[in-house]
Amino acid sequence: MDGGPSGEYPHRMETLTIYHNPRCAKSRAALAMLQAHEVPLRIIEYLKKPPTRAEIAALREKLGSSPAEWIRKGEPEYKQMRLSDGSTEEQLLDAMAKHPILIERPIVVCGHRAVLGRPPERVLELLQQ
Numbered sequence: 001m002d003g004g005p006s007g008e009y010p011h012r013m014e015t016l017t018i019y020h021n022p023r024c025a026k027s028r029a030a031l032a033m034l035q036a037h038e039v040p041l042r043i044i045e046y047l048k049k050p051p052t053r054a055e056i057a058a059l060r061e062k063l064g065s066s067p068a069e070w071i072r073k074g075e076p077e078y079k080q081m082r083l084s085d086g087s088t089e090e091q092l093l094d095a096m097a098k099h100p101i102l103i104e105r106p107i108v109v110c111g112h113r114a115v116l117g118r119p120p121e122r123v124l125e126l127l128q129q
Contacts, residue, residue: 014110014111015040015042016034016040016041016042016110017041017042017109018030018031018034018042018106018107018108018109019046019103019106019107019109020044020046021105021106022045024105026105026106026119026120027117029117030106030117030123031043033120033121037127047100051100052097053093053094056096056097056103057093059109059114062112062113062114063107063114063115063116067089067092067093067096068085068087068089069116070103070104070107070116071095071096071102071103072101072102072103077095077102078102081095081099083095104116104118105117106120106123108123108126110126113126
């Protein structure tokens, strides 16, 4: 389905949740795309209102990928927590719960699915379901 702005996804009335960091250009771009498509949105600035450990584990299931694929390895907290490519998923989830800056952004959730908005256009995949 070819979708665009102004409600061309009439079947998509479910509210999407975006884990957003307004200081991140990719996160702002993804948010702008969703707003242009006029989908109902719940915006969570996850650095101000961090997700719980359980919520982060649920994101893992919805993303269908290992936390190693969506943890920010370049952040000082990654090194401070002594994380590495050999860290377990549980260690990575614990670290993201303790330091939400480690969560890659944006993550957009629709029901039981989620996508990492890198590149930002990936968020539009949720509109095509």
